[in-house]
Amino acid sequence: MIGYAFCGSFCTVKKSLGALEGLASKYDILPIFSPAFQAFDTRFGKAQSFITSIEEICGKKGIYTIPEAEPLGPSAKLDALIISPCTGNTLAKMASAITDTSVTMAAKAHLRNNRPLVIALATNDALSSNLQNIGIMLSRKNVYFVPLGQDDPFSKPSSLVCDFSLVESTLISALAGKQLQPLLKMP
DSSP states (O other), X not given: OEEEEXXXXXXXXXXXXXXXXXXXXXXXXXXXXXXXXXXXXXXXXXXXXXXHHHHHXXXXXXXXXXXXXXXXXXXXXXXXXXXXXXXXXXXXXXXXXXXXXXHHHHHHHHHTTTOOEEEEEEETTTTTTTHXXXXXXXXXTTEEEOOEEOSSTTTXXXXXXXXXXXXXXXXXXXXXXXXOSOSBOXX
C-alpha cells in the first residue's frame, strides 16, 4: 500500500490529483490529510470537495489525525509514503523532527520502517529560508525528492515546485532505493 499525503500548497493540489489518479489505477492508496488541507477553502477549491474526490479516487477514508497516523509505524502498513504537495512548512517540521500534524506523524512513523518517503515539494521559500531544510532532508536515508525547478524565476525567484508528472517515476526509483535524476530541472 502507498500512503499519499496532502498538505496546503493549494495552488498545486490539482496537479497532485492528476498524479494520484495515475497511481490509484496501479496501487492501493491510503490518503492522508494535513490539518491545513482539511480546514481551508481557497480560490483554488473547497477543502471538503478535494477530500471527497481524493477518498473516491482511493476508495477509502483518509487519515486525518495524529492518533490515526501513528500506527503506520508499528503496523509497517505502507510500502512507500508520498507527500504531494509538500509545503515548506511541512518540510521544515520534518527536517527539525517536529511531529505535530497527521502528515508529519505519518512520515515519522513510516520512516522508522526504513521504507521510502517521496517528497513532492511546492514552496515559495525553497531557495531562501527553506534551502537548509531541503539539504537536511536530501541527506536523510530513505528520503527522495520528485525532481523540481523554479516555477517563476523572475517573479518568485526563491520558489521551487516539483514536476508532478514525475511522481510515479520517483516512486518507482525510490522503491528501488534510488533518487530519480536529474533532481533539478530547468523551468
